[in-house]
Amino acid sequence: MDVLLLRTMVCVADHGSFSAAAEVMNCVQSNITTRIRRLESHFGQALFERGRGGARLTAFGQSAYERAVTLLAQFEAVERDLLDAAGGAAPLRLGAMETTAAARLPAVLKALKARCPKAPISLQTGPTARLLGLLWERKVDAAFVAGPVDADRFTSVPAFRERLVVVSSAPGRLEGPLFAFTQGCSYRATAETWLRQAGRSDTEVVEMGSFDGILGCVEAGMGFAVAPERAVCQHRTGTSLQIEVLPDPFAEIETCLAMRLDYQPVTAAKVLLEILAEAPG
Amino acid sequence: MDVLLLRTMVCVADHGSFSAAAEVMNCVQSNITTRIRRLESHFGQALFERGRGGARLTAFGQSAYERAVTLLAQFEAVERDLLDAAGGAAPLRLGAMETTAAARLPAVLKALKARCPKAPISLQTGPTARLLGLLWERKVDAAFVAGPVDADRFTSVPAFRERLVVVSSAPGRLEGPLFAFTQGCSYRATAETWLRQAGRSDTEVVEMGSFDGILGCVEAGMGFAVAPERAVCQHRTGTSLQIEVLPDPFAEIETCLAMRLDYQPVTAAKVLLEILAEAPG
DNA sequence: AAATTAATATCGATATTTTAGATGTATGGA
DNA sequence: TCCATACATCTAAAATATCGATATTAATTT
Secondary structure, three states, X not given: OOHHHHHHHHHHHHHOOHHHXXXXXXXXXXXXXXHHHHHHHHHOOOOEEEEOOEEEEOHHHHHHHHXXXXXXXXXXXXXXXXXXXXXXXXXXXXXXXXXXXHHOHHHHHHHHHHHOOOOOEEEEEOOHHHHHHHHHOOOOOEEEEEOOOOOXXXXXXXXXXXXXXXXXXOOOOXXXXXXXXXXOOHHHHHHHHHXXXXXXXXXXXXXXXXXXXXXXXHHOOOOEEEEEHHHHHHHHOOOOOEEEEOOOOOOEEEEEEEEEOOOOOOHHHHHHHHHHHHOOO | OOHHHHHHHHHHHHHOOHHHHHHHOOOOHHHHHHHHHHHHHHHOOOOEEEEOOEEEEOHHHHHHHHXXXXXXXXXXXXXHHHHHHOOOOOOEEEXXXXXXXXXXXXXXXXXXXXXXXXXXXXXXXXXHHHHHHHHHOOOOOEEXXXXXXXXXXXXXXXXXXXXXXXXXOOOOOOOOOEEEOOOOOHHHHHHHHHHHHOOOOOOOEEEOOXXXXXXXXXXXXXXXXXXXXXXXXXXXXXXXXXXXXXXXXXXXXXXXXXXXXXXXXOHHHHHHHHHHHHOOO
């Protein structure tokens, strides 16, 4: 019984079909079939019920899946620890909100790279809710998200204090729709709460996937947006964008670095925590 | 990082050299070299210090070894459980003392095979001390050993009550050396204690590896032996061997089935426990 | 200093395993 | 009926692991 087979089983179960798993694992679907069949013949039991609309775990498959998940997690934890012990070369997979990535991370990551040159560091951006999901599934090791964070599921340390501002094309001109990220973005949630309290629950919301796009639309006078001051300032150079701090209690938002409770920080993660502690934003 | 690589590392560490590991793993030594080098280059760190007289773990190798051992144990536990859940086909590796294997196990194993026909059952014989060692290293799942057993390290259930007898070629003729198994046999320890208490500490001891050999020598009048009554009776048919029960408190010895505290019994093991509970010997 | 010994390392041929990609089969819905 | 979706099967080729012979190394012995 090989780890690859277990990984494949977990991937199929997670993505609901052989073909989806093949895409995720960068191989052809026939390989997935072969591996699952090997596992199944090893146990003499079907792991999945195949049918239109994908593959579902059988009862036996379900129990195998649960054990496989914890086994693989332990396997990866050991591998991480050893890579780390071997010379601080354990990878660190970070997540961050778009705006944090743009406004805050360049300085932090530069300092981190300087102190852990060998550690491969990767970054994935997305809204807070999705990042917490990735964290929970162990797809990322630590994520910069808008606080506060559910302390029952994650540890978190304060990283940056952001001031939320309203961005518009002219002072006080809050006409047109609110440009915001897709659902799951906590800044958007804050903005909507603010608008409701200000009696503007009718404001239309336009979803956009990129921060640049949002600012571009706002600059063109198509509407307004809510974003952290730092992030706007970075983009504002040479533009006519106007900013205005949100009223309390919406102005002050804390960005935290969140991790799973059971995550054992690798060297690079410890250094990141030190960097955040040294230079509080 | 493949399981085979970890298994190889553990095997090298356990047996002290690449070539010894190669023998145990049924492959040529160059394979071991290749696998260890792959692991080492993966971590960028040496796992073993090579030298005349074998390979020793480096500090890093030691920590890798410890993690690998627990990981492999978990891996195997999961595999066992799943094979078991898939249809009671999980293997059961038994250990037993020579005399137990000869006198008691045939009936028990027959009943076990009848109730778990699919489960592969293997048996390894040896003296109590070695069996407990195998148990501890998880090389066997359960072992029939002479009680009492250290309850801090093993669970044990009573299996058979044996009456120890002195075997000689003529009634009362306890001349010549004591024929016994190698060190580690608890019957031998009992016999030596008895002899000491009887003021015969000077009795010479001849070690032999097989029970048949011992009885043969005794029958030829070369000396005497101590063994469970049942085992002697099986072999005695048509011989002139004389038996005499040992004085208290040496006569009554309990044979237990011992398992590691953390062993999760597979179906075959549970059935074995039932069989022992039904027909106490 | 040379020879011996007990180890691991290296290398090329071979065998095995895994993969990709083309094709087949089944099934439900337009 | 035809199409789309999804798994199964098969084959050639690519990747990988193994064997077996030989080289290398370092510590002992002579």
